[in-house]
Amino acid sequence: MQPIINLSGITKEYIMGTQIVRALRGVDIQINQNEYVAIMGPSGSGKSTLMNLIGCLDTPTAGTYLFDNVSVENMTDDELAEIRNQKIGFVFQTFNLLPRADALHNVELPLIYSGISAGDRRRRALEALESVGLGDRVDHKPNELSGGQRQRVAIARALVNNPSIILADEPTGNLDTTTGEEIMAVLEILFQAGNAIILVTHEEYIAEHANRIVRILDGKIGSDDRVERRRHANGVTAAQSSGHQ
Amino acid sequence: MQVTRFLIEIRESIAAAFRALRANLLRSILTTLGIVVGVTAVIAIVSLLHGLDRTVKREVAGLGTNVLYVGKYPWIQMDDFWKFRNRKDITLEQGQRLLDLVTLPAAASLQVSASSTVKWRERTARSVSLDGHTSEGRLVHDLDPEFGRFYTSLEARDGSNVIILGNGLWRDLFEERDPLGQRVRVGRHVFTVIGVLPEQGTMMGMDQNASAVIPLQTLLKLFGTRRSMVITLRSPDAESLALVEDEARGLLRRIRGIPFGAEDDFAINRQEMLLDLFRSLTAALFAVMIGVASLSLLVGGIGIMNIMLVSVTERTREIGIRKSVGAKRRDIMWQFLVESVVVSGLGGAIGMGLGLAIALVVSSVTSLPAAAPIWAVLLGLGFSTSVGLFFGIYPAAKAAGLDPIEALRFE
Numbered sequence: 042m043q044p045i046i047n048l049s050g051i052t053k054e055y056i057m058g059t060q061i062v063r064a065l066r067g068v069d070i071q072i073n074q075n076e077y078v079a080i081m082g083p084s085g086s087g088k089s090t091l092m093n094l095i096g097c098l099d100t101p102t103a104g105t106y107l108f109d110n111v112s113v114e115n116m117t118d119d120e121l122a123e124i125r126n127q128k129i130g131f132v133f134q135t136f137n138l139l140p141r142a143d144a145l146h147n148v149e150l151p152l153i154y155s156g157i158s159a160g161d162r163r164r165r166a167l168e169a170l171e172s173v174g175l176g177d178r179v180d181h182k183p184n185e186l187s188g189g190q191r192q193r194v195a196i197a198r199a200l201v202n203n204p205s206i207i208l209a210d211e212p213t214g215n216l217d218t219t220t221g222e223e224i225m226a227v228l229e230i231l232f233q234a235g236n237a238i239i240l241v242t243h244e245e246y247i248a249e250h251a252n253r254i255v256r257i258l259d260g261k262i263g264s265d266d267r268v269e270r271r272r273h274a275n276g277v278t279a280a281q282s283s284g285h286q
Numbered sequence: 287m288q289v290t291r292f293l294i295e296i297r298e299s300i301a302a303a304f305r306a307l308r309a310n311l312l313r314s315i316l317t318t319l320g321i322v323v324g325v326t327a328v329i330a331i332v333s334l335l336h337g338l339d340r341t342v343k344r345e346v347a348g349l350g351t352n353v354l355y356v357g358k359y360p361w362i363q364m365d366d367f368w369k370f371r372n373r374k375d376i377t378l379e380q381g382q383r384l385l386d387l388v389t390l391p392a393a394a395s396l397q398v399s400a401s402s403t404v405k406w407r408e409r410t411a412r413s414v415s416l417d418g419h420t421s422e423g424r425l426v427h428d429l430d431p432e433f434g435r436f437y438t439s440l441e442a443r444d445g446s447n448v449i450i451l452g453n454g455l456w457r458d459l460f461e462e463r464d465p466l467g468q469r470v471r472v473g474r475h476v477f478t479v480i481g482v483l484p485e486q487g488t489m490m491g492m493d494q495n496a497s498a499v500i501p502l503q504t505l506l507k508l509f510g511t512r513r514s515m516v517i518t519l520r521s522p523d524a525e526s527l528a529l530v531e532d533e534a535r536g537l538l539r540r541i542r543g544i545p546f547g548a549e550d551d552f553a554i555n556r557q558e559m560l561l562d563l564f565r566s567l568t569a570a571l572f573a574v575m576i577g578v579a580s581l582s583l584l585v586g587g588i589g590i591m592n593i594m595l596v597s598v599t600e601r602t603r604e605i606g607i608r609k610s611v612g613a614k615r616r617d618i619m620w621q622f623l624v625e626s627v628v629v630s631g632l633g634g635a636i637g638m639g640l641g642l643a644i645a646l647v648v649s650s651v652t653s654l655p656a657a658a659p660i661w662a663v664l665l666g667l668g669f670s671t672s673v674g675l676f677f678g679i680y681p682a683a684k685a686a687g688l689d690p691i692e693a694l695r696f697e
Contacts, residue, residue, distance in 0.1 A: 093691050096610075098610065098690050098691050098694075099691055118614075118615060119614040119615060119616075122609060122612050122613060122614045122615075123612065123614070125609075125610060125611065125612050126611060126612020127612070131610050131611070133694070137603070137606070137607045137610070137694065138607070139604055139607060140604075141305045141306070141309055142305070150607075150608065150611050151611040151612055153294060153295065153298045154295070154608075154611060154612040154613050154614070154617060155291075155612065156290055156291025156294050156295070157294070158290070158294065159294070159297075198611065202612075
């Protein structure tokens with residue numbers, strides 16, 4: 042099986058003033074379609090840089106990156122935008138929804154940039170919102186939704202364009218434990234449905250939802266382990282938990 | 287596919303622009319104030335000038351395109367009035383000699399005006415302008431009556447008491463009853479009505495409908511002979527107007543005995559001179575207007591650029607979000623360009639409304655007419671949107687060039 046993400050010899054350097062910061066110093070990692078990977082590491086470890094590279098928000102200084110067998114390390118900004126649009130769904134710690142647009146419009150956003158017609162857009166966005174249990178909140182603006190609901194809108198947005206992977210950067214970081222657990226349950230459902238998920242976190246118990254944990258230390262991979270006993274989001278399904286917050 | 291994608295993105299851009307506008311309504315209106323002022327000025331002034339232009343053209347058209355008016359006074363007096371006042375009158379004899387000698391005009395006549403009251407039964411019209419024409423006046427000035435007839439050359443020669451009423455004068459005195467053959471009193475004299483002129487416009491501020499036409503001889507006989515004649519010459523076509531003028535000038539100089547090299551002691555007037563004067567006046571007004579408008583559009587444009595830069599900074603995160611879900615440079619560029627065009631176009635629309643309102647108010651309060659030509663409306667909209675487009679480019683390019691990672695991290 043071809044890995045969906047294949048990084049080899051990736052380095053990334055920044056120039057900060059007169060200093061060269063070496064954020065990544067040779068990273069090799071393969072992630073397959075059926076994997077649920079947690080990336081962990083202390084701040085300053087290069088974890089965020091790695092995530093930005095995997096998410097095609099940035100290009101490496103050196104090394105090769107095959108995404109779905111396509112070399113992306115030398116792509117232009119617009120080509121990367123196309124990849125992000127078609128193949129990657131982002132879930133952020135701070136939700137990153139458009140504040141003035143309602144839930145439906147927020148979920149439609151990736152489809153707009155794929156040039157999908159209004160009718161199809163609406164239908165697919167509604168489906169995505171239903172699947173995260175927010176079918177009854179489509180016309181609410183972000184400030185009319187709770188933190189958990191906002192994150193679910195963000196998840197709906199991430200999966201609406203049927204991406205190859207979902208990239209979740211500290212998705213529970215701004216939520217309380219119970220709500221965080223509900224979000225993990227939604228991600229679990231997506232994983233069960235066949236989506237590859239990459240989760241960036243610094244919380245051990247969140248990382249244990251994944252079936253593989255990659256630890257980054259000083260710009261290199263410190264360890265890359267299978268999880269022996271996966272923690273399952275405690276059986277609360279998205280549909281059941283939609284009503285209360 | 288590319289086209290539909292583009293259309294979908296433009297629709298999104300417009301929707302996003304209106305969301306942003308609504309969110310900052312007051313700020314948007316203040317931003318576009320410069321544009322509003324500029325477009326208001328353009329539309330108001332253009333409407334008034336255009337209305338004025340049409341009126342002047344219509345009034346002047348009454349003088350006849352190919353007609354020369356040879357008289358003592360020039361219509362446009364740049365010099366001392368007394369210089370003209372002291373000129374010798376053009377006498378009836380001089381006028382008639384000129385008419386006998388000219389060969390080029392299609393028609394030529396003499397005319398003099400007086401003012402008098404006209405009465406019919408108990409109804410009176412005061413200060414009626416009486417125009418005395420020779421019988422050829424009908425051809426020179428197109429004085430064919432709407433009904434009735436013009437006076438014959440015999441009546442003209444003998445100075446008969448016949449009168450042709452202007453349309454308005456007829457309505458006032460006869461209330462649209464048949465006036466033909468009726469006797470009216472003009473001053474102390476009794477005249478027979480033989481015709482009524484068709485409805486006419488005003489000419490140089492005088493209502494032609496309120497005047498009346500009588501034979502020249504009659505006017506001189508009853509209202510005094512000591513008047514300076516106006517000789518009117520109709521050229522067969524526009525091309526020979528200059529020739530007609532040259533011939534008349536040469537002949538009249540000889541008749542009035544002006545030595546070689548001395549200045550004319552008469553003036554040859556034509557419609558064109560008034561139009562030229564009006565054109566030079568309006569050209570000056572237009573220049574002032576263009577100055578005011580371009581200055582306020584420039585200020586307005588800078589205001590828009592400024593507020594768009596603020597908007598880009600405020601919405602850095604939004605730009606990051608859009609880029610992270612797949613917006614390309616072009617998409618972001620369009621979004622902010624459209625927003626800037628919508629803001630300035632809105633200003634243009636408001637300015638257009640205000641400008642038209644001002645023009646209408648001015649024209650209803652004063653006697654100035656107003657008419658907004660379609661090109662002015664298009665110009666106003668075109669200018670305001672181009673200002674938005676031009677001054678929106680820099681902020682939009684700045685937004686489009688943002689790094690998605692930096693933008694997402696922006697607080």
